[in-house]
Amino acid sequence: xxxxxxxxxxxxxTNSLGAEEGIMFGDxxxxxxxxxxxxxxxxxxxxxxxxxxxxxxxxxxxxFFPYPGIRSGTPPTDCLSWAPNRERIRLYTEGRMxxxxxxxxxxxxxxHDDFARALGLGKPVVDEGGFIRIYAIEPTPLGEMIDRVxxxxxxxxxxxxxxxxxxxxxxxxxLPWGGxxxxxxxxYQAALLRHKPDLFIAGETDTYGMHxxxxxxxxxxxxxxxxxxxxxxRNFTERLRRDLPxxxxxxxxxxxxxxxx
Numbered sequence: 001x002x003x004x005x006x007x008x009x010x011x012x013x014t015n016s017l018g019a020e021e022g023i024m025f026g027d028x029x030x031x032x033x034x035x036x037x038x039x040x041x042x043x044x045x046x047x048x049x050x051x052x053x054x055x056x057x058x059x060x061x062x063x064f065f066p067y068p069g070i071r072s073g074t075p076p077t078d079c080l081s082w083a084p085n086r087e088r089i090r091l092y093t094e095g096r097m098x099x100x101x102x103x104x105x106x107x108x109x110x111x112h113d114d115f116a117r118a119l120g121l122g123k124p125v126v127d128e129g130g131f132i133r134i135y136a137i138e139p140t141p142l143g144e145m146i147d148r149v150x151x152x153x154x155x156x157x158x159x160x161x162x163x164x165x166x167x168x169x170x171x172x173x174x175l176p177w178g179g180x181x182x183x184x185x186x187x188y189q190a191a192l193l194r195h196k197p198d199l200f201i202a203g204e205t206d207t208y209g210m211h212x213x214x215x216x217x218x219x220x221x222x223x224x225x226x227x228x229x230x231x232x233x234r235n236f237t238e239r240l241r242r243d244l245p246x247x248x249x250x251x252x253x254x255x256x257x258x259x260x261x
Contacts (some may be wrong), residue, residue: 001247003056003098004028006035008104009244018104024063025089026098028178032056037237038252039226041099043084046091048252057099060229062108065090070184107131107178110239111232115177117150118231119201125172126195131180131188134195139169142199142219149221150199157260161210162219170199177228181220183208193218203228224256 003023011017013252034054038045041059049057062068064076064085079085092099112131116124126134126216140148144165150158174192179185181202189200193216200218202209204225213220230253240249 001029001032001244002028003032003095003100006032006056006244006247007100010100010105014105014108016105017102018202021103021105024099024101025092026056026096028098030096030097030098031162032247034248035240036250036252037233037240039218039229039233039254041088041092041257042184042254043087043091045252045254046088046095046097049097050091050095052250054095057092057097057188059099059101060103060111060233061097062101062103063092065196106232106236109232110236111229112175112177114235115203115228116175119149121173121175121177128191131177132191132195133174134192134197135173137171137173139171142168142170145170145199146221149223149256151247153223153227155223155227159204159205159222160219161222162214162217164202168219172197173199173201174203174218175228176200176205176220178203180222180223181205181209181213181222183212185209186212189216225253226256 007023032055034052035056035058036049036054037058040061041057041063051205066079067081116135121135125136125211142163146160147159174197176188178190182204183206189212197218200220202220202222203220207219210220234251237249237251
């Protein structure tokens with residue numbers, strides 16, 4: 001299988017690829033024997049791909065900084081010379097690897113649903129399409145939900161905003177997964193708020209995103225951008241193994257880049 005043939009296979013899963021998706025680096029005509037799937041094609045992931053002899057890195061996030069579409073559609077002219085980009089390019093080149101991004105298509109295929117499933121939330125009681133979904137649970141104290149999230153996602157810590165009253169009961173949950181709880185994406189929080197959630201379980205957020213939820217009266221549990229999406233990527237690797245038995249698919253897990261001291 002060639003890199004371009006693999007891209008066509010991915011396109012067939014959702015009938016199309018977004019403008020931010022597709023081959024981002026490397027030779028589209030190269031042969032693919034080993035694929036590494038990871039959330040981000042960072043230095044650690046690239047070193048592992050080099051170690052296992054991967055021909056192709058399938059990543060969910062953009063392989064280079066800055067993030068596409070933030071502030072301007074045109075990146076700074078010197079961005080590929082930035083230290084993180086330069087080191088990634090060195091490793092990709094040394095391994096003669098292609099890098100292909102699958103972003104919104106993977107969100108639709110599995111990532112959002114797999115996050116909900118990992119949290120044990122069942123089917124949504126509100127589903128507008130476009131990820132506007134609300135999940136209902138039996139009224140549960142917020143403190144108990146925090147512990148439940150940590151247990152189900154195997155986390156030793158989470159960040160919580162609006163959590164002054166841990167006895168407060170919550171029962172309607174919105175999932176701003178990935179980076180959709182960040183301040184640049186508060187329109188997604190606003191869309192969820194139309195359906196009166198009383199808890200957000202998020203991937204990644206920031207101070208502005210937390211203030212938005214706090215002022216709306218909704219506590220938020222932040223798990224981590226990678227945490228909320230790694231589950232779907234791991235499961236998608238299993239799908240590749242089933243669909244493409246002649247290609248070796250390996251999963252590399254990007255951990256959260258921080259710890260609580």
